[in-house]
Amino acid sequence: MLKSVCGYCGVGCGIEFSEAKLTGDTQYPVNRGTLCLKGASQLISIKSSNRLLKPQIRENIADGFKESSWQESISAIADKIKNSPKGKVAFYLSGQMLTEDYYIANKLGKGFIGTNNVDTNSRTCMSSAVVGYKKSIGADFVPLRMDDVQKADLLILAGANTAESHVIFHNKIKKAKKNGLKVVVIDPRFSETAKSADIYLGIKAGSDIDFFNLISKRLINEKLYNEEFVQNRINGFEALKKGLETLNKYDMLKRTGLSHEAFEEFFHLYKNSKNIITAWTMGLNQSSQGVDKNLSLINTHLLSGKIFKEGNGPLSLTGQPNAMGGREVGGLATMLGVHLGFDEQSIKKVSEFWNTDKIDNKAGLSATQMMDAGLEVLIICHTDPIYHLPNRNKTQELMKKIALVVEINAYDNSETSKFAHIRLPAAPWGEKEGTQTNLDRTITKQEKLTKRADGVKADWEIFQFLAQELGYKKEFDYKNPKEIFEEYQAMTKLNSYMDISEASYDELSCKPFVWGEKIKNFLTADKKGNLFFVQNRELSEKATQEYPFILLTGRTRDQWHSGTKSANAPSLLKYKELNFCQLHPNDAKELNIKEGEEIKVVSKRGELLTKAAITEGILEKTIFIPISNTEINYLTNDLLDLESFQPDYNHAAVRIVKL
């Protein structure tokens, strides 16, 4: 029997594999034997017929691919990199990659090619939380664990549909509810998660900052904040107080769309709850003010002192299985590695560690900036930017201009493959080994469960092959992922709070390692948390007469992103319709649209066909289309948060056309 970890979401459930059967690991602390349907179906995906198994190459994207060899493909990529300015080379990585794969790609890109354009699709999910945490508590550090919900009195879920996106964590919430936990769900949509809420607050899309500012204002005005904590451990109180004084509470409440009674019912529960956790995900992060939304939420915990205490704190729920590992290693273009930045001291430390003098001192391009940067070479690994970047028509036109697009993927049905010049077949989950960090800092090892398909390579081998072809044979001479992990472990000592040297690679699948458990204080230079005054600047696209609806996007329970894996598992497909558009009955009536009728949804940027799903569970003039509709980003807009560069996926103005 082998133990491993699920490769889908940030919860990171332990699994057991025996005689070709996969079950939940009863000993694993995160899930204690349970798995969601998606996690339980992973073996089906790797056996699917749409695997990419041979390198492929073509001159122009209008041509068909021809089979290539690994040597021919890697030489072509290396030649193009050697002949391109380093700033025109970029790596577009993924939260699906393992830590060792991330480490090698980051070391090659930033350390030896000399480009900091090494970023990840986590940019589109979590970068607002990264910046929020760094500004307020001093580091990209999640200051509590999922199990803290068992010790909390109140859990606020803001823009987070845990029942569909973090299923096993949602089970923990339901269990904690039996022991007295109260749950408040804040979402413009009465989601599956809202069904288990004690209080559901259907706030208007884009009003999260107003909501959290209302809490902070009340805490200050009614002297409900923790004065001693704020005085001794927090900066920025006076500025926040003054800032909030300038905001009118009636205007803020009006923008949220909540009634006075609804807010008062919530606040009564809030002020009488001793231990509070506020958890959030894409509903807040994916916004043109994503960082500010994070800060307004974290402010409430800094004011109340409900942080670094059991059952308390701001809990960012990461979407992907190893988004956290990628962030730790340096998979964001805005970080160098092990949470170090591009300051002189950090560059010196990392240069010495890698024995290189090629590290550039400027942050690189984020994944959301790469298409528009006139790149010569773009290497995309285990992700599908044509599908997931906003404003797809524009993204497609920009990607066509990149001289060499390389796609590393285990599957051959991505949307991006239509724009690639070289495709390299990679091993998927189950055919490779390495480590990943889940959403609450648990490092576990994925094990190789089945024989690797002939002709494919692990990601680290692909990046190592490329590094050696570029002339870095000595620097990239790893025999296995364990050697890479141990080098990364040594590197974590460059940043004291990141040190994971106590973890043992060989034991990780049975004995996961939780890093940062001793951290009980802010990681800022003065060891104090930072409050920030932020206000709703209403930067998102506005509804107009021509485009009167606001589009929300999100996951469905049994699907994963574009569905290259999950849409191949028939057991997943039978449960839920993937192509639907939720709209309010009053809007449907006005447009004379019936349940299940085919409709067209149109934004300034593009359109898609879908089916009407009429429900009272969404606010009027707001619609929801799941991201399992692979055409979703023809509609979304490419406004970014200017600090995190995360897109505003949850606020596109659209109209509905009855066909």
Ligand code: SF4
């Ligand atoms: Fe996998 Fe997430 Fe489901 Fe757990 S909750 S089984 S990690 S997809």
